[in-house]
Amino acid sequence: MTLIDVIGVTKRHPGMSERPALHRVDARFYPGRLTVLAGPSGSGKTTLLSIMGGFDVPDSGEIRFREPLPSGTAPAGLAWSDAGYLPQALVLLDELTVAQNVQLPVNLAPTPPPGDLADPSHTTAWLRALDIDHLADRYPSQTSGGEQQRAALARALRLRPRVLFADEPTGQLDPSRVDLVTDVLRDYAAGGAAVIITSHDPAVINAADTVVTMEDGTVVDVVHRTGRGAMVPKPPDHAPTW
Numbered sequence: 001m002t003l004i005d006v007i008g009v010t011k012r013h014p015g016m017s018e019r020p021a022l023h024r025v026d027a028r029f030y031p032g033r034l035t036v037l038a039g040p041s042g043s044g045k046t047t048l049l050s051i052m053g054g055f056d057v058p059d060s061g062e063i064r065f066r067e068p069l070p071s072g073t074a075p076a077g078l079a080w081s082d083a084g085y086l087p088q089a090l091v092l093l094d095e096l097t098v099a100q101n102v103q104l105p106v107n108l109a110p111t112p113p114p115g116d117l118a119d120p121s122h123t124t125a126w127l128r129a130l131d132i133d134h135l136a137d138r139y140p141s142q143t144s145g146g147e148q149q150r151a152a153l154a155r156a157l158r159l160r161p162r163v164l165f166a167d168e169p170t171g172q173l174d175p176s177r178v179d180l181v182t183d184v185l186r187d188y189a190a191g192g193a194a195v196i197i198t199s200h201d202p203a204v205i206n207a208a209d210t211v212v213t214m215e216d217g218t219v220v221d222v223v224h225r226t227g228r229g230a231m232v233p234k235p236p237d238h239a240p241t242w
């Protein structure tokens with residue numbers, strides 16, 4: 001079963017007169033998989049991700065969420081516990097420390113998170129997993145771009161969302177940290193979440209369970225892997241549109 005269906009989505013940004021950013025895009029996203037949106041610069045990856053995450057709206061077409069996501073909800077209505085989003089711009093708050101930034105979704109949640117999820121030990125665990133626990137008490141401006149990127153990823157994962165959207169999550173990292181973050185994303189997906197990211201990095205694309213390749217605002221190829229390196233053209237329940 002899919003978790004997210006993208007159905008006939010077209011998007012023309014303001015000022016785009018000719019080719020739209022997305023043209024009748026159909027795509028399906030599955031839980032338990034790390035999916036990479038790949039393709040050349042300007043092919044529409046960020047636009048698709050931001051529409052799925054509720055930061056932009058399509059001109060036509062729709063995004064459908066399936067259980068356990070709240071079906072019938074528009075992307076902008078998703079809670080942080082449903083969907084975490086890592087934008088390219090990171091948007092860390094400068095007046096909060098790294099740890100406080102990561103804890104922020106707990107403090108902003110309209111209802112208390114379940115179990116002990118509010119406990120700051122979860123923030124510490126994400127900081128440790130992403131190798132930035134030694135920076136917990138620094139302010140973002142006192143950290144490197146790659147460290148800020150990992151802090152923003154920890155924040156997106158903090159409420160253990162069922163889907164994670166991440167725009168170029170390794171774009172500012174050196175190769176060893178690319179491997180670390182890729183492993184974290186793979187492990188998180190293996191726990192049952194849909195992890196959907198954009199990337200140009202061959203190492204990240206190679207580690208993906210599914211690679212959706214875009215060109216000129218359309219999906220031109222979808223490859224699912226059964227295990228590392230083993231490629232299959234389609235999953236068993238795959239629909240003919242893919």
Ligand SMILES: Nc1ncnc2c1ncn2[C@@H]1O[C@H](COP(=O)(O)OP(=O)(O)OP(=O)(O)O)[C@@H](O)[C@H]1O
Pocket residue numbers: 013014015016020021039040041042043044045046047048198
């Ligand atoms: N806010 C905007 N206003 C006008 N055009 C935009 C805007 N955002 C994106 N575009 C255009 O839409 C198209 C798709 O852009 P998008 O950012 O989705 O591509 P991308 O595949 O994510 O690129 P990259 O790999 O460089 O991040 C491009 O032609 C881009 O110039």
